[in-house]
Amino acid sequence: MVYNKPNPDDRSDNVEKLQDIVQNTLENMEEAEETMQFADREERERIRAKNHRREESIHALRQEIKDEAHDRENGYRNEG
Template sequence: MANNNKPNPDDRSDNVEKLQAMIQNTENNIEAAEESLALTDSDTQRQQIEAKNERRRESVDSFRSEIHDEANNQQS
């Protein structure tokens, strides 16, 4: 039996679509967390939710930057 360790080809054709879906999912998570803030009495939980949403917003910014990079690579 032959050992075939060839890596898969780098297919970036759908990266932009995947990144856009990731942005949408993350934004949905932000909205759900914001809604849960209204139901949260604990200051500790509030701080945790707000901190997590801040990290999510940073992720969205990174995803958008990657989309920009991918668009530039596809044009080249």
């Protein structure tokens, strides 16, 4: 029988991954804004709502980036 060992928690590049996610989300927001000029009223409202959710996600991601950067500076001490 094969037992799968969980991968070690490698957080060394979390900040960079999160920054990439933020950048991609910002680009998606810009693209959505550009498509609004061709959308009907209902579709524009959907785009606005989705971009609002994206803004909320970006805010949370930026907080997570700060937390990860702080943890990185402090050596990722385990508090488990």
